[in-house]
Amino acid sequence: MRTWTSLVMVVMLHLELTPSDPASVHDGTEANFGAIGVDVGGLVKDPLTGEMVPEAPGAVPTDPNEYKYELQCHLGGGDFDTPCLGRQLECKDGPDGEEGIPVTWLSRPRGVPGAVWAHHSGPTCLFDARPEDLLPRIAADIQREFQSLPVNAGTVVAQPSPHTLRGAETNFYADAAEQQFDVTMFGQQVHIVATPVQYTWNYGDGTVFGPQPSMGGPLPQDRWGEKTRTSHAYGATGDFQVMLTTTFQGTYSVNAGPPLPIPGQGQFSAPPQTISVWRSLTRNYADDCNANSQGQGCPGTAR
Structure with a gap:
């Protein structure tokens, strides 16, 4: 179980990642940070430069859903579910030995007016303080x-x-x-x-x-x-x-x-x-082997 000190550190880390304005990442892609979580925007590869860029307006997406993640136990704004914090997922010993952030993933139908975010998967651990910098890099190299x-x-x-x-x-x-x-x-x-x-x-x-x-x-x-x-x-x-x-x-x-x-x-x-x-050979014989056992095609005779 996490101590209260470590919980406060996780909350502070999340607040540091949630400015009110969209945060531009190194390749120009925007990941929208708000009070509820982080939107993972659609990316496409520019055929001229090979770089990952935001989908062009009007482009037909290959996934019918859009996704974002939020901190586990987050109730919105600066509020957290205290009982949930007591059983929050432990995110230690990441790929590079660092601690991660417990998150849940949400999804909603893409382009549907009024569609609400619903639980998709998790809770799971996110082992990077700025995963929006890594998702475009993974998307660029995944093929x-x-x-x-x-x-x-x-x-x-x-x-x-x-x-x-x-x-x-x-x-x-x-x-x-x-x-x-x-x-x-x-x-x-x-x-x-x-x-x-x-x-x-x-x-x-x-x-x-x-x-x-x-x-x-x-x-x-x-x-x-x-x-x-x-x-x-x-x-x-x-x-x-x-x-x-x-x-x-x-x-x-x-x-x-x-x-x-x-x-x-x-x-x-x-x-x-x-x-x-x-190749197969087909031959027709007229002899009745019952009447003439030595007739052509009968068992025991040369063919």
């Missing part, structure tokens, strides 16, 4: 971080496999799943969720299908050879390397805050799957 993650693109499954027939439909499908990662960026804990959204098939014979949203699916053995959304019929025999590229969409949250969309997408390739295409 590169996303691309460098060891995301598993999934595996390629073929029916039938490892051999199939020339001219027959071979059913391919992907075995891919959502994945989660925890990384540290600028001393902040960042949680990333990668979700597969599109798939591109390279069947190894010059045919490419996608990107498209279907990962395909298995067929029962008695239906092998049917045409499916992701099946392919080879026109020649031989061994072919089937390659799958999976496109992932990501979200990230900073210090257990609200999930925010990662701009752009990440593409990851699965290990290639070898498929051997054989």
Whole structure:
């Protein structure tokens, strides 16, 4: 449990961060500090300079909500809930050994007149006295971080496999799943969720299908050879390397805050799957093996 002295220090720290006017951060982005909390404004990357800048007026946001945080136990103005302070979250031993601030995250629908702020998540610890300086930096680098993650693109499954027939439909499908990662960026804990959204098939014979949203699916053995959304019929025999590229969409949250969309997408390739295409021969025989056991095509006779 915190002592009263440490509680006063937390309150004083919050008051130091709440001037009545918006505080401009180093990249020109404004984070609005008021009596209730801190608004986290939308950011976009300038294609000419690569810097993070506020969203242009009229821009269509990728997240339907907007977010802000406030101190845990804050009642508004300079008032705090005294019983709540007695069980306030301990925020010690941050990424760089510093103490943090206990906060809760609020959200409301973006652009809805009269929308009220509602609890989104928390309480959680914010381990930076001026997180508005770090959020734009994280937003600027999150796409590169996303691309460098060891995301598993999934595996390629073929029916039938490892051999199939020339001219027959071979059913391919992907075995891919959502994945989660925890990384540290600028001393902040960042949680990333990668979700597969599109798939591109390279069947190894010059045919490419996608990107498209279907990962395909298995067929029962008695239906092998049917045409499916992701099946392919080879026109020649031989061994072919089937390659799958999976496109992932990501979200990230900073210090257990609200999930925010990662701009752009990440593409990851699965290990290639070898498929051997054989040819089939069809012959018709007129002999009745019951009447002539040595007839062409009968068991035990040369073909």
